[in-house]
Amino acid sequence: MKKLFFFPILLGTLLNVSPVLAQSQYNIKEMTPEVQQALEGRKGRFDELSDLKEQGIVGENNRGYVELMTDNAAAEKLVDQENHDRKTIYATIAKQNGIEDEIETIEKVFAQVQRDKAGDGEMIQSEDGMWSKK
Amino acid sequence: MKKYLTIFVLLSCIGAVGCTVKAVGDPNRPITINAHVTLDIKGLQNTATNIEDYVRGDAPKEKILDNKGDSK
Numbered sequence: 001m002k003k004l005f006f007f008p009i010l011l012g013t014l015l016n017v018s019p020v021l022a023q024s025q026y027n028i029k030e031m032t033p034e035v036q037q038a039l040e041g042r043k044g045r046f047d048e049l050s051d052l053k054e055q056g057i058v059g060e061n062n063r064g065y066v067e068l069m070t071d072n073a074a075a076e077k078l079v080d081q082e083n084h085d086r087k088t089i090y091a092t093i094a095k096q097n098g099i100e101d102e103i104e105t106i107e108k109v110f111a112q113v114q115r116d117k118a119g120d121g122e123m124i125q126s127e128d129g130m131w132s133k134k
Numbered sequence: 135m136k137k138y139l140t141i142f143v144l145l146s147c148i149g150a151v152g153c154t155v156k157a158v159g160d161p162n163r164p165i166t167i168n169a170h171v172t173l174d175i176k177g178l179q180n181t182a183t184n185i186e187d188y189v190r191g192d193a194p195k196e197k198i199l200d201n202k203g204d205s206k
Binding site for chain 1: 173182186191
């Protein structure tokens with residue numbers, strides 16, 4: 001009898017709390033044309049960018065963006081496009097999850113993920129600003 | 135039985151009050167509430183990982199969307 005009585009209370013409490021827990025998910029809530037274009041753009045240039053990283057021409061900085069390591073006009077255009085798309089994705093996550101003030105944190109978290117995923121020999125910038133080969 | 139009913143009513147009240155913010159004051163002088171939002175860094179890391187996996191072709195688009203079925 002006690003269990004039967006407390007079950008609805010427990011269920012009610014969990015339902016009350018679940019929206020709060022759900023807020024810790026920072027996924028893309030709505031696939032807008034802008035973010036769709038940014039994602040597909042990044043996907044499309046991934047191989048070319050990886051080649052440039054392997055050659056040491058491009059590195060991953062500590063703010064979640066790619067950076068030119070040496071002068072290279074062709075690579076510069078690619079870097080600009082990549083960073084533009086990344087900015088769109090970061091801004092979309094911030095806006096759609098109501099954390100617009102945390103854009104720098106989002107950038108830093110992406111930078112950490114990029115460092116983790118970087119291949120051996122690729123240039124990465126640590127949190128303290130030092131560049132090194134992974 | 136009355137004891138359980140009291141507990142139930144009490145818990146319901148706590149739940150209702152906990153989810154409601156009531157602002158009382160002069161409507162001409164709006165109250166500013168400075169809320170501190172604590173970010174779930176682990177949640178952000180998961181999001182970032184999913185997106186980077188998608189860019190690399192290692193994950194489907196559904197993984198980066200909040201509504202898993204809303205893949206366009």
